[in-house]
Amino acid sequence: MDSLTRLHAARDAAVYQYSTLTAHAQNALVAKVLASGDLGMIGGHHVHDLERRVAERVSRSGAVATSSATTGIELLLRCLPTRPSQDRVVIPEVCWISVPTAVRRAGKAPVVAPVTSDLTPYWEQIEPLIGENTAAVILAHVRGRPAPDTRRIAEELAHRGVALIEDCAQAWQVTLDGPHVGTHGIAAVFSTQTYKLVATGEGGLILADDTDLLDRLRAIGGDTRLPLPNNADGRGNDRMSELTAASALPQLDNLDWLTSTLHELQLQLIDVLERSPTTRQVLPERVTARSSNGSLVGMWLPTADHARGLANRLFRLGVRHWWPGRGDSHLAENWRLTQPACHGLVDLRCYLDIQVPVLDEEHRAAYLELVDRALHDGSGGGEHR
Ligand SMILES: Cc1ncc(COP(=O)(O)O)c(C=O)c1O
Numbered sequence: 001m002d003s004l005t006r007l008h009a010a011r012d013a014a015v016y017q018y019s020t021l022t023a024h025a026q027n028a029l030v031a032k033v034l035a036s037g038d039l040g041m042i043g044g045h046h047v048h049d050l051e052r053r054v055a056e057r058v059s060r061s062g063a064v065a066t067s068s069a070t071t072g073i074e075l076l077l078r079c080l081p082t083r084p085s086q087d088r089v090v091i092p093e094v095c096w097i098s099v100p101t102a103v104r105r106a107g108k109a110p111v112v113a114p115v116t117s118d119l120t121p122y123w124e125q126i127e128p129l130i131g132e133n134t135a136a137v138i139l140a141h142v143r144g145r146p147a148p149d150t151r152r153i154a155e156e157l158a159h160r161g162v163a164l165i166e167d168c169a170q171a172w173q174v175t176l177d178g179p180h181v182g183t184h185g186i187a188a189v190f191s192t193q194t195y196k197l198v199a200t201g202e203g204g205l206i207l208a209d210d211t212d213l214l215d216r217l218r219a220i221g222g223d224t225r226l227p228l229p230n231n232a233d234g235r236g237n238d239r240m241s242e243l244t245a246a247s248a249l250p251q252l253d254n255l256d257w258l259t260s261t262l263h264e265l266q267l268q269l270i271d272v273l274e275r276s277p278t279t280r281q282v283l284p285e286r287v288t289a290r291s292s293n294g295s296l297v298g299m300w301l302p303t304a305d306h307a308r309g310l311a312n313r314l315f316r317l318g319v320r321h322w323w324p325g326r327g328d329s330h331l332a333e334n335w336r337l338t339q340p341a342c343h344g345l346v347d348l349r350c351y352l353d354i355q356v357p358v359l360d361e362e363h364r365a366a367y368l369e370l371v372d373r374a375l376h377d378g379s380g381g382g383e384h385r
Contacts, residue, residue, distance in 0.1 A: 018258055041223070049249060050240075050249055059180065059183055064206045065244075071102075074238075080135065090134060090137040094140070112335075112337065113137075115345065117283075117300060119145075122149040125345070135162075141174050143296050166184060168188045190205045222236055272375070282297065296355055298352070300351055313377055321353060
């Protein structure tokens, strides 16, 4: 096989949509649900099984499955015991556009904390934003890596009686000093949207330990078997369907295999990126790579032009990546906030990450060569503006 054919074969063999790896098992379970006619959470058992299994994985007492993580965040904020004057919720500068919307729909105002080069805020960025009127802080573990300062943020907020919500939408299989992320605050929210490690199209889960809070979330979120709490302003429908849960369950069975497979290629990719002369920093570092879920390797480049040039070359070579260019919905500058935007500490346009595909061993060397080519062509940056 000539060199170009080898590279094209690697590109074509790369599996980026990990959910397809369990498509047969998902089909079988979804078919069973369809045949049973028990399509809704009330009357079925798959949503309940999913809740129990995810709570166990993350070491939380219970979970409530929702139609999306966004819905979960909104429901959670509605159910938190806060005073009416506590109308502010701190959210990170890198997250997702629907999070500030969920905050607003829950009757609160989002306040944005700037992020550092880990793409998450540290306590230093959050502390100045905390006041009498702060109801909660949402801390997101983004790009498949843990927010490094989670423990300190959790402790400081606990002292001040402010609720911490961990946004784990992108953090399936992410750990921090051993345990899975999602245990530090009052609750954590996971997503099963299409691009997540467990992907069902749409879906979410709220995890917590407080059984009263879990019951409240269930009752207000639409479980009509539970009495509505006296002070609730009504019952909504935030439920996950049985079909969604049936699609998620086989993916849970495969998660440990998936992350250990991804970690193998991720480590090799880290080496390739570290060898590039234009790389300023690689995330995660080799030593902490196993606390990430293996799905991404990020890098900081000297200028936005370098990052944009690399993004163009990766695109042409068919290597899946994310570069937060103009208008990107992950960035606070694009959220139409009513509060003035925070002053960024880092220029996010100098960041880029590459998604790690599931790839059989015979194609890995060629895949790494593809990435290496993109890194070394046009290393002066600035082309294709
Ligand atoms: C960090 C983060 N938070 C929240 C969400 C919202 O998740 P969902 O699409 O399930 O509502 C996303 C989705 O991409 C996300 O990346």
